[in-house]
Amino acid sequence: MTLQPQRDIGLYVHIPFCRQRCHFCAFYLEVARAERIQSFCTAIAQEIDLSRQEGLGGRRPLRSIYFGGGTPTALRAAQLASLLQLIRAAWPTESSVEITVEAHPSTVTRTDLSMLTDAGFNRISFGAESMNEQDFAPIGRPGQVKDTEAAVEAAHTAGFSNINLDLMYGLPGQSLASWTGTVQSLLALEPTHVSCYALTIEDGTTLARDIAKNLVPRPDESLQIDMESAAETILNEAGFNRYEISNYAKPGFSCRHNLLYWTDGDYLGLGPSAQSYVNGIRSGTVADLTTYTDMLNAGRRPIVERVGLSDTEQQRDALVFGLRLVEGVPRHLVRPDMPEYQALVRLGSRGLVECTEDHIRLTTLGRRYADSVAQELY
Numbered sequence: 001m002t003l004q005p006q007r008d009i010g011l012y013v014h015i016p017f018c019r020q021r022c023h024f025c026a027f028y029l030e031v032a033r034a035e036r037i038q039s040f041c042t043a044i045a046q047e048i049d050l051s052r053q054e055g056l057g058g059r060r061p062l063r064s065i066y067f068g069g070g071t072p073t074a075l076r077a078a079q080l081a082s083l084l085q086l087i088r089a090a091w092p093t094e095s096s097v098e099i100t101v102e103a104h105p106s107t108v109t110r111t112d113l114s115m116l117t118d119a120g121f122n123r124i125s126f127g128a129e130s131m132n133e134q135d136f137a138p139i140g141r142p143g144q145v146k147d148t149e150a151a152v153e154a155a156h157t158a159g160f161s162n163i164n165l166d167l168m169y170g171l172p173g174q175s176l177a178s179w180t181g182t183v184q185s186l187l188a189l190e191p192t193h194v195s196c197y198a199l200t201i202e203d204g205t206t207l208a209r210d211i212a213k214n215l216v217p218r219p220d221e222s223l224q225i226d227m228e229s230a231a232e233t234i235l236n237e238a239g240f241n242r243y244e245i246s247n248y249a250k251p252g253f254s255c256r257h258n259l260l261y262w263t264d265g266d267y268l269g270l271g272p273s274a275q276s277y278v279n280g281i282r283s284g285t286v287a288d289l290t291t292y293t294d295m296l297n298a299g300r301r302p303i304v305e306r307v308g309l310s311d312t313e314q315q316r317d318a319l320v321f322g323l324r325l326v327e328g329v330p331r332h333l334v335r336p337d338m339p340e341y342q343a344l345v346r347l348g349s350r351g352l353v354e355c356t357e358d359h360i361r362l363t364t365l366g367r368r369y370a371d372s373v374a375q376e377l378y
């Protein structure tokens, strides 16, 4: 597999705040408080400045900027706008740069959304999770379905022409009929992109404890498979193209930022717990806001892990991430002398991987077991 000589590059900002923690969530975050948000904003401005001074990413124009979390809209719209301004002053951007902000529907007003489009955000991703309110209580997700409807309508009015809605399936007590109802109701909101994630149980979460105590049923894997197929059918009929295991887009609306992860692109990560991959070096910032601010106040970038990958390791990662794409990886990039070649042949004989005329890709079965396929390639 030959790597890109000059990789495209994007920038990710991790905003580590939410109003409360959902029962299934294992991300690094804190419950939002004004004084902690203020010290985060001061610290990340220092991180942007230090990263710029160190020439991180070089002068390659950013293809995408992605504010994720956490809930970025736990910050005021004016705070998000000034962070974006600092980033754009520090790095050049492509003229068609995609700038995404993740949002919880209950945290934004029409005025906030207009401020965000005025500041240059051109894509918004709402965590809708479900369009059936009964699904919210067992997963501890705050807000109501009408908040999602109002927020998406306000986003259209504010000028967002690229709107993603995240859904989760296999929620406790959710039936196939309820799930297909959710996907159909979602279409009425006219998103350009939909992400459908199977609920997974992460150690240490409230949901894992509730399942262990038999308060909540464990997700049913075969029901989740039926739900995945049903979503694909409904979304295909509505003009969405499934381009990655969990992601569907109208033509021209695939997420440019996430495509960097799957096509061997580079990305800079800012904020506590953010990951970077630049010029073959993977690094991560500290997953603790207090240590993060302390290190920056001492004039140091808050990097706690840093690993340089060999060419062989870079090729393996590009293959493993590329296989998440429905089209797979171009055939000419996979050579018989690669260490992963024999594993691909074995996966092919078990019906998990297949060759098309010009690509190697996961089969429908392989997509269901993508994590196990990835493990066999490591």
Ligand code: SF4
Binding pocket: 017, 018, 020, 021, 022, 025, 026, 027, 029, 069, 070, 071, 104, 127
């Ligand atoms: S809103 Fe998202 S990031 Fe925040 S706790 Fe819930 S799942 Fe986690």
